[in-house]
Amino acid sequence: MAGEITGREIIVALKKAAIWHTPVACGAGDGLLILSDGIKPDIDSELDDSAGQAWIKEADPGVMTVAGNIEAYMRYEGFDTTLALIMGVAGVPVQINTTAAYANSYKLASKIDTLFATLAMKKLAATVWEFPSVKLNGFKLSGVMNKPLKISPDLLCDKLDRKSEVNTATTMGAVTVPDSKNRIIMNKDTVFRMNNQAAVALSDGDKIAPSSFELTFSRPMDAEATAGQEGIEEPADDGFPVATLNLKFPRYNTANDAFFDDWEAYTSKKMDITFTGHEIESGNKYLFRILLPHLKINNPEAAMSGPGKIPFSMQLNILGAEAAPEGMTGLVEPMQIDVVNKRTTDPLA
Numbered sequence: 001m002a003g004e005i006t007g008r009e010i011i012v013a014l015k016k017a018a019i020w021h022t023p024v025a026c027g028a029g030d031g032l033l034i035l036s037d038g039i040k041p042d043i044d045s046e047l048d049d050s051a052g053q054a055w056i057k058e059a060d061p062g063v064m065t066v067a068g069n070i071e072a073y074m075r076y077e078g079f080d081t082t083l084a085l086i087m088g089v090a091g092v093p094v095q096i097n098t099t100a101a102y103a104n105s106y107k108l109a110s111k112i113d114t115l116f117a118t119l120a121m122k123k124l125a126a127t128v129w130e131f132p133s134v135k136l137n138g139f140k141l142s143g144v145m146n147k148p149l150k151i152s153p154d155l156l157c158d159k160l161d162r163k164s165e166v167n168t169a170t171t172m173g174a175v176t177v178p179d180s181k182n183r184i185i186m187n188k189d190t191v192f193r194m195n196n197q198a199a200v201a202l203s204d205g206d207k208i209a210p211s212s213f214e215l216t217f218s219r220p221m222d223a224e225a226t227a228g229q230e231g232i233e234e235p236a237d238d239g240f241p242v243a244t245l246n247l248k249f250p251r252y253n254t255a256n257d258a259f260f261d262d263w264e265a266y267t268s269k270k271m272d273i274t275f276t277g278h279e280i281e282s283g284n285k286y287l288f289r290i291l292l293p294h295l296k297i298n299n300p301e302a303a304m305s306g307p308g309k310i311p312f313s314m315q316l317n318i319l320g321a322e323a324a325p326e327g328m329t330g331l332v333e334p335m336q337i338d339v340v341n342k343r344t345t346d347p348l349a
Helices: 080-087 254-265
Strands: 011-017 040-047 059-073 102-108 116-124 127-144 150-157 191-196 212-218 242-249 268-281 284-301 312-318 336-341
Touching (some): 011 127, 080 127, 242 284, 254 284
Antiparallel strands (some): 011 116, 059 150, 102 336, 242 312, 284 312
8 A cells, every 4th residue: 555645635637738749847826626536548459360379479559648637627717728728819917907806808719739748646645647648629618506617628748658757756746736725616606698789788687597507618629659669659630629618507498498499580699697706805806707709599498397397408519700799809710718816827828
């Protein structure tokens, strides 16, 4: 049992890197609090199945693939680098009225070439699992009423290194988490608003009230191994990004029956989702807002399954916009995420 640690003692950190295959040392502010680790390393076994032998007696190691995801509670601060690497565009946060509150926006770039990170996990007292180069190519964000949101980023890693001299058991002691509080909760202060894309800017009259949601965004990527080096090359785009939003409502009623009309007419919609947290300073609260300038309703359902209530759910395809709708100035990409927290530096710097 020597050297074992538990999930209470694991240290996880992610830091933006600059050169593919070259790890960077994680440290203060790079820590992540996670719920589970779903990254799976796998090495193909290349069997020698030549004829003329009674049994296969030899095998050689093939390509190592390392991919999967991690799951965590979403926080107002702490996953800024993660989201910025997936989205592609960030910037230096803007201070709000000389307070400790700073605002930033994470916007979608058509490509995220050269944007990647090093991920390190201390899993034994003296052993760190280091993934030198990690491409974050998507995420799932989900919430249920009166519970904390969960985020699950998708990862493509060049390789697994368990004997790195960059991120060691000693250096991981310097890792700190930006904020171990301030989880984002879907609660009474959460606001979903949706109206027709061609209508006026969203307002209180456009509020809808789902009981849960799930937003997914994925960039299909091609990852290939090449001669003369370990691990895969930096993954590159291999198709159109895909984004969807699933909403569930407790009951099918007259209000959400109108979404069947929108579905049949194939009406373009727009939406924003706003989560508000505790006060940072002087009336400025933590904020996490998702802006969606163009959606199409897909597969609305009001299926009866017994004598009880009839629920309602629908999936929406998240699309780019031909022109920015009212209230979303300049936004033609499928999504934008606005935040207010205490981070003062550009997560992509």
